[in-house]
């Protein structure tokens with residue numbers, strides 16, 4: 074069976090990754106979302122197993138020891154990691170999966186899945202990014218400052234990604250990501266390979 078495509082979506086805290094993914098879920102119900110493990114405390118309304126698998130530090134370290142994570146990274150004082158089995162199983166069933174992870178983790182995934190598609194969500198401006206983090210109201214002032222300084226470092230690694238998408242308007246950002254997903258499918262269509270083989274045959278025949 075043809076394997077699914079692995080998509081990775083990164084972007085600074087507050088850029089709108091969660092918001093865009095919520096809309097994408099509605100638009101592309103067949104796309105599978107990886108649920109990460111984290112040692113961060115749940116925010117109001119977040120559910121274990123839905124937004125994240127919330128783990129203690131000890132539980133998380135055990136997952137690392139057992140090689141249960143495809144990648145993991147420390148971000149602003151907490152661990153985050155992608156459960157390996159779910160990703161492997163989804164891809165081998167021929168389904169596409171999307172990982173919403175920070176840059177260090179994304180670069181590790183790239184080493185293992187060079188055929189993956191890496192998308193970076195950008196804010197329209199740094200000022201707008203700050204307004205979004207502040208406006209969300211989930212972080213303390215110290216965490217906001219820390220997240221903003223990490224954001225600048227992350228945006229400097231944009232060149233490692235295949236695509237940059239600006240989240241100026243949620244609908245537009247979703248539209249752009251959907252287009253990328255469609256285009257990546259077109260690139261991989263099996264009939265294109267067959268068509269190229271036929272063209273090669275015709276070219277070879279013409280040369281005779």
Ligand SMILES: Nc1nc2c(ncn2[C@@H]2O[C@H](COP(=O)(O)OP(=O)(O)O)[C@@H](O)[C@H]2O)c(=O)[nH]1
Pocket residue numbers: 083084085086087090091109110113144145146148153154155156173174175176177178179
């Ligand atoms: N490396 C890695 N990063 C993750 C994973 N899950 C989430 N993240 C990233 O960790 C960062 C912090 O996530 P979170 O605390 O939920 O904050 P938010 O992205 O601002 O809502 C974000 O950049 C997430 O994309 C993961 O499994 N691995």
Ligand SMILES: Nc1ncnc2c1ncn2[C@@H]1O[C@H](COP(=O)(O)OP(=O)(O)O)[C@@H](O)[C@H]1O
Pocket residue numbers: 084085086087088089090091092093205206208209240241242243
């Ligand atoms: N295109 C947008 N325009 C204005 N506000 C947005 C946009 N996208 C997201 N937001 C808002 O910005 C805040 C951060 O979004 P969120 O999805 O939590 O970001 P992330 O998951 O990247 O940390 C939320 O309050 C969200 O409603």
